[in-house]
Amino acid sequence: MTSHAASLTHSKGEITTSMPTLLALDASSNACSVALMHRPAGAEADEVSARLSLTPREHTHRLMPMIDDLLAEASLTVEDLDAIAYGHGPGSFTGLRIAAGIAQGLAYGAEKPLIGVSTLAAMAYAAHRQYHLRYVIPALDARMGEIYVGAYYCHQGQLTPLMDEAVMSPEALSLPAGQEDVDWVGVGSGWKLWSSMPAQLQAEIGQHIEDLAPVAEDMAYLASREYLAGQGQSPHLVQPVYLRDKVAWRR
Amino acid sequence: MRVLGIETSCDETGVALYDTRHGLLADALYSQVAMHADFGGVVPELASRDHTRKLLPLIDDVLGEAHCGRADLDAIAYTAGPGLVGALMVGASTAHGMARSLDIPVLGVHHMEGHLLAPMLEDDPVAFPFVALLVSGGHTQLVAVEGLGAYRLLGESVDDAAGEAFDKAAKMLELGYPGGPAIARLAEHGDPTRFRFPRPMTDRPGLDFSFSGLKTHTLTTIKALRDEGALDEQAHADIARAFEEAVVDTLVIKCRRALDDTGLKRLVVAGGVSANVRLRERLDHALTKRRAKAFYPRNRFCTDNGAMIAYAGAQRLMAGEHDDSAILAVPRWPLTDLRPPAV
Numbered sequence: 001m002t003s004h005a006a007s008l009t010h011s012k013g014e015i016t017t018s019m020p021t022l023l024a025l026d027a028s029s030n031a032c033s034v035a036l037m038h039r040p041a042g043a044e045a046d047e048v049s050a051r052l053s054l055t056p057r058e059h060t061h062r063l064m065p066m067i068d069d070l071l072a073e074a075s076l077t078v079e080d081l082d083a084i085a086y087g088h089g090p091g092s093f094t095g096l097r098i099a100a101g102i103a104q105g106l107a108y109g110a111e112k113p114l115i116g117v118s119t120l121a122a123m124a125y126a127a128h129r130q131y132h133l134r135y136v137i138p139a140l141d142a143r144m145g146e147i148y149v150g151a152y153y154c155h156q157g158q159l160t161p162l163m164d165e166a167v168m169s170p171e172a173l174s175l176p177a178g179q180e181d182v183d184w185v186g187v188g189s190g191w192k193l194w195s196s197m198p199a200q201l202q203a204e205i206g207q208h209i210e211d212l213a214p215v216a217e218d219m220a221y222l223a224s225r226e227y228l229a230g231q232g233q234s235p236h237l238v239q240p241v242y243l244r245d246k247v248a249w250r251r
Numbered sequence: 252m253r254v255l256g257i258e259t260s261c262d263e264t265g266v267a268l269y270d271t272r273h274g275l276l277a278d279a280l281y282s283q284v285a286m287h288a289d290f291g292g293v294v295p296e297l298a299s300r301d302h303t304r305k306l307l308p309l310i311d312d313v314l315g316e317a318h319c320g321r322a323d324l325d326a327i328a329y330t331a332g333p334g335l336v337g338a339l340m341v342g343a344s345t346a347h348g349m350a351r352s353l354d355i356p357v358l359g360v361h362h363m364e365g366h367l368l369a370p371m372l373e374d375d376p377v378a379f380p381f382v383a384l385l386v387s388g389g390h391t392q393l394v395a396v397e398g399l400g401a402y403r404l405l406g407e408s409v410d411d412a413a414g415e416a417f418d419k420a421a422k423m424l425e426l427g428y429p430g431g432p433a434i435a436r437l438a439e440h441g442d443p444t445r446f447r448f449p450r451p452m453t454d455r456p457g458l459d460f461s462f463s464g465l466k467t468h469t470l471t472t473i474k475a476l477r478d479e480g481a482l483d484e485q486a487h488a489d490i491a492r493a494f495e496e497a498v499v500d501t502l503v504i505k506c507r508r509a510l511d512d513t514g515l516k517r518l519v520v521a522g523g524v525s526a527n528v529r530l531r532e533r534l535d536h537a538l539t540k541r542r543a544k545a546f547y548p549r550n551r552f553c554t555d556n557g558a559m560i561a562y563a564g565a566q567r568l569m570a571g572e573h574d575d576s577a578i579l580a581v582p583r584w585p586l587t588d589l590r591p592p593a594v
Binding site: 060061063064065067068077078079093094097098099100101102103104105106107108109110111112235236239240242247248249250 | 289290294296297299300303304306307308310311321336337340341342343344345346347348349350351352353354576577578579580
């Protein structure tokens with residue numbers, strides 16, 4: 001388990017905006033994570049403190065204690081939050097529902113707005129935040145020989161989607177139309193299927209970083225913008241986004 | 252104590268509010284049966300997705316019906332198992348999230364303990380000790396119940412559950428899913444004397460059940476009639492009747508035996524199959540003769556529901572039990588692993 005706090009100063013020009021007090025959680029992958037965005041008493045800037053636990057199949061045992069820890073450390077309760085957010089997918093179906101259940105329960109109980117954050121957008125944001133990348137194609141291994149994939153333009157902490165997120169075979173992946181000339185970088189476990197991707201795409205992609213996973217910390221940043229834009233919703237409306245919807249076959 | 256009960260172990264989303272002083276305040280159920288019928292049985296992934304869609308609106312309905320606010324809740328109980336693990340996790344994680352924001356205790360409840368105690372929600376509640384017949388699509392068990400959490404297994408099915416046998420026989424007769432009500436309806440028009448199906452394991456001592464032989468017998472009968480060109484509408488009804496008679500008779504024989512063995516005079520019948528009218532008639536008749544009495548949940552609470560979870564949870568929560576921060580979803584969990592609440 002790791003713990004760290006990061007100041008928001010990396011996103012230049014934004015520090016004057018008052019950020020919401022917000023809790024984000026994610027269970028979409030083998031890891032689960034929680035992040036709390038808040039302004040500590042007496043501090044000049046907002047902080048995001050985060051917890052991560054790389055314990056596959058134990059998300060149900062790890063998430064609540066991490067939430068408790070972060071809130072206790074900041075001397076906050078759920079009542080003090082402005083909003084709750086969770087990684088709505090794509091990702092592990094069961095993981096998405098665990099995060100959805102906890103987040104919906106927290107938000108419903110405290111009558112707070114809920115915000116769903118794309119796991120792919122969170123990965124693009126991470127790539128932008130950590131490596132200052134601008135054109136990012138986040139992809140997750142969707143198993144069954146497919147990937148979940150999206151494409152984002154990241155500029156000064158803002159994300160613009162350049163294609164609809166989708167589940168597809170890696171053979172079918174292509175760059176967003178009219179955007180082939182920029183310096184694209186692929187991130188995430190989906191790029192482990194590199195050898196199945198079209199040769200033309202391989203030639204167009206500058207580099208790919210496989211070991212980048214969605215975490216709650218990036219979701220907290222993205223959700224705070226959504227919240228400030230008035231995008232918080234009634235908890236039951238914020239459902240997981242599975243992308244793969246063909247999951248049963250008629251006899 | 253006001254307890255919200257949440258049930259999501261299989262294909263019904265159930266929510267209820269139980270007050271330990273005023274009884275059941277409200278309950279709501281959303282059944283996914285129609286959705287799964289197209290696939291001939293429960294599809295776990297679809298079930299889980301639907302629970303996530305339906306749970307919060309149902310909680311809202313129940314609180315509204317009871318004119319209660321979220322802050323009026325004193326505790327939350329949810330089904331922690333046994334059941335479909337993905338489906339269980341929906342109710343379990345929602346319960347934990349909600350309990351944390353309301354700062355109230357939360358408790359994972361055993362689904363079958365819920366069924367077992369469901370008749371206690373009725374006006375004429377059963378008192379401990381009693382024998383319980385738990386009979387559903389997943390279980391056929393006879394249990395001696397000394398008190399809350401004091402359960403001794405007397406016998407159980409060595410193969411199919413009774414409800415499962417109903418489903419499979421219904422499939423053979425090309426009836427819909429779930430099979431129990433379909434067979435019972437068709438059996439109404441059947442001649443009880445035309446066929447006599449075996450009463451498995453009743454000719455020897457013991458309280459175990461076996462229903463897979465009955466299934467084979469049903470299939471053989473259908474084949475023989477089809478070969479003779481005699482598998483008409485009446486034959487379907489007669490087979491349904493013979494099948495139902497055999498299951499009901501077997502259950503009644505074993506219940507009588509269980510009461511004799513334990514010397515107890517009260518029998519609780521719970522689980523989906525306990526809604527079967529012929530079973531109730533036969534049991535009532537058999538028990539009256541030996542000055543014993545059968546207790547059933549109301550029809551709505553025979554199948555999965557939130558009320559039984561709220562009730563069972565309330566009994567343990569009142570004794571001070573509650574979860575720590577681990578969200579519990581236990582797909583396989585023998586009822587006899589339960590213990591009375593530590594006081």
